[in-house]
Amino acid sequence: MARTLINVPAKAKRGEIIAIKTLISHTMETGFRHTNLGVRIPRDIIDTLICTYNGEEIFRTRLHPAIAANPFVTFHTVATESGTIGFRWTGDKGFSATASAKITVE
Numbered sequence: 001m002a003r004t005l006i007n008v009p010a011k012a013k014r015g016e017i018i019a020i021k022t023l024i025s026h027t028m029e030t031g032f033r034h035t036n037l038g039v040r041i042p043r044d045i046i047d048t049l050i051c052t053y054n055g056e057e058i059f060r061t062r063l064h065p066a067i068a069a070n071p072f073v074t075f076h077t078v079a080t081e082s083g084t085i086g087f088r089w090t091g092d093k094g095f096s097a098t099a100s101a102k103i104t105v106e
Contacts, residue, residue: 002026006087008101012079020059022049023072024089024097030065046091049073054083063091079105 007021024046031043043065051059059075086100 002089002095002097004087004089004097004099006085006099006101008085008103009079010102011104011106014079014081014105016079017076018079018103019074019076020051020085021072021074022051022087022099023070025070026091026095028065028067028069028071032065042092044092044095046071046089046095048088048090050088050090051075052086052088053077054081055086058085079103081105 003025005023009018012018026046027044029041029044033041035041045063045065047063049061050057058077061073063071082103082105084100084102087098089097
């Protein structure tokens with residue numbers, strides 16, 4: 001299981017624009033490198049991050065081999081109601097990780 005860090009404000013005012021930050025630990029092998037014996041190291045990357053707000057998709061991004069080993073993603077959304085912001089990362093070799101955070105909108 002990958003280690004994830006997420007930063008979502010615990011409270012926000014209705015209509016406020018909030019910053020959401022995510023980081024996930026992963027080796028992220030590009031597939032372009034070779035061992036010292038000349039054997040290609042297979043690609044192993046996280047290729048998708050999908051974020052939902054109370055079950056509705058609010059953000060999606062595709063990641064490519066040039067992304068860092070521990071991808072850090074920041075995006076913004078509008079605080080509309082209290083609930084859960086969910087995160088799902090998927091990648092090569094069946095990789096999948098999820099996390100969530102609660103937000104209270106006043």
